[in-house]
Amino acid sequence: MSLYKRQEISKKRQTKVIDLRSDTVTQPDLPMRQAMFDAEVGDDGYGEDPTVNLLEEKTAKLFGKEAAVFLPSGLMGNLIAMMVHAKQRGGEVIVGSKSHILLWEQGGASQIAGLQLREVRNMADGTFDMAEFLEKLRPEGPDPHEPYTTLVCVENTHNYCGGTILPIEWIDQLGKFVKERNIPLHMDGARVFNASVGLGIPVERIARHCDSVSFCLSKGLGAPVGSILTGNKSFIEKARRARKVLGGSMRQSGIVAAAGLYALDHCVDRLADDHRNAKKIASAIKEIGSPCVTVDLDALETNILLVNVNLSGMNAGDLSSKLLQVDYDDDDDDRSRLTAVRIVQINDTSLRMVLHKDITDEDVDLAIGKIKYVVGKIDAHNG
Ligand SMILES: Cc1ncc(COP(=O)(O)O)c(C=O)c1O
The missing domain is CATH 3.90.1150.10 (Aspartate Aminotransferase, domain 1)
Structure with a gap:
């Protein structure tokens, strides 16, 4: 023919x-575009964008954390979390064998942050094989040969396990366990609102035993750009410095933050x-x-x-x-x-x-x- x-x-x-x-292919609808059009903006480099400030305050509160920082992407949220939690180069970050950080982030941990990723087998539900996890965990010790575990990362929902929701008790136990060993827990929560809606519980409850959580506004929530990293005040202050050196600081970014605010108000349920x-x-x-x-x-x-x-x-x-x-x-x-x-x-x-x-x-x-x-x-x- x-x-x-x-x-x-x-x-x-x-x-x-x-x-x-993917859920990243969505088009911002008219009311979202209107919210962007109407956004009050300022120079976020000086902390003067009121819409960005509002989005950061709102998300910190939603996750029960002290502070939050607005970022261009989910990858940057994970990379900054690794850079800041690790404190210095040469540490080891435990990640799942099917995690986005391990498979799809260009090895940024080593390429940029000077850290090595140590993989633990992901079970079908997105949790870890705990026997392997315990074997691979290396708390700080006197042996100069060994890198020690500076961070543990989990993914929720788990993309390559098929959008599975991590059981809340598992996250709680893991968070308490690593805290006793002075090791922080980061959640790559790119789709954590899907977990929240799926379980019918607030994101604050999911994040309770995590030291930091990143999530994407530009996936199921339907915003065109943006991710958020949440944690305590001193962590977020350092995250802002890391964002700067990665080229992720923006200026009148309230234009896109407004879409994020709209998404949180209208697109979660x-x-x-x-x-x-x-x-x-x-x-x-x-x-x-x-x-x-x-x-x-x-x-x-x-x-x-x-x-x-x-x-x-x-x-x-x-x-x-x-x-x-x-x-x-x-x-x-x-x-x-x-x-x-x-x-x-x-x-x-x-x-x-x-x-x-x-x-x-x-x-x-x-x-x-x-x-x-x-x-x-x-x-x-x-x-
Ligand atoms: C689980 C997970 N984490 C992080 C990311 C990275 O997000 P971004 O594409 O905004 O860098 C993705 C993207 O698909 C993801 O699925």
Whole structure:
């Protein structure tokens, strides 16, 4: 079929792209943009941006901490937490084997902070293998050969474990345990509000035994930019210095902080919709009953859905390409077949879908229709 004809059909049938790659792909809606437009601003380099100050005060209070600092990204929140808690170069930071800090932050701990990451196996729920953790923990001692543990980092919700929520008792116990050994605990809470909504408890309760927590305004909360790092006053003072040297100090950043304030006021409770939509898609995949494409419905707690792919002669990437493909030769008017679903390949056998505020009920139904269509074809082909 000619390109022109395809374009005509595409226009007529309105090919729809449903983007489930991440909750970072959202568009700020009109009221959020209005809040940004209306924001009172000043030079945050002098601490004079009233909107940034308000956002920092509000988030510190929400997390039950003394202070907070506004940052451009979640990565910077984690990096600064490691730099400040470690106090000096040469320390060791314990992280999970599937953590974002270990896998997706360019080794900033070593590249920039002069620290080494020590990985402990993540269990399926995002917690640590505790026997391995105890073996790897190295409190400060007299042996000059050994680096000692200067920080422990946990991730909540846990992205690559499939958006799992860390059990509150586990965080509490871990926090108390490391505190007795004079080791701080940092939570990469990029999606901690998903954990809060999932458990129905405030973020303050989740953060109670953590010395610092970072979270992202630009993920499920739907703001265009921004993350926050919270902790005690002296920690945040040092974090501000670290932000400066990393080039993360901004000026009239109240423009973006206003979106963050709007998100905290209006976009937290609605995260439950994303969790419900993830469940709806997972249930539909389970219903298909394909031996090739499966989900663990019981493990699904928030907005991140991992899909297991077991296909002979095809890997997870091939399946994700098929979900994206639209067959213009197909005369069927079923709109789901004219839907392109974008998702992320994690490895050869797993895919990730992330639900977010720009995915409507209709999008969910269309995505389910497309998944059923593609998986049905694969199953038929495999006999
Ligand atoms: C768990 C987790 N931590 C940190 C980050 C980093 O956030 P940013 O992209 O704002 O640097 C991400 C981003 O996806 C994440 O999923």
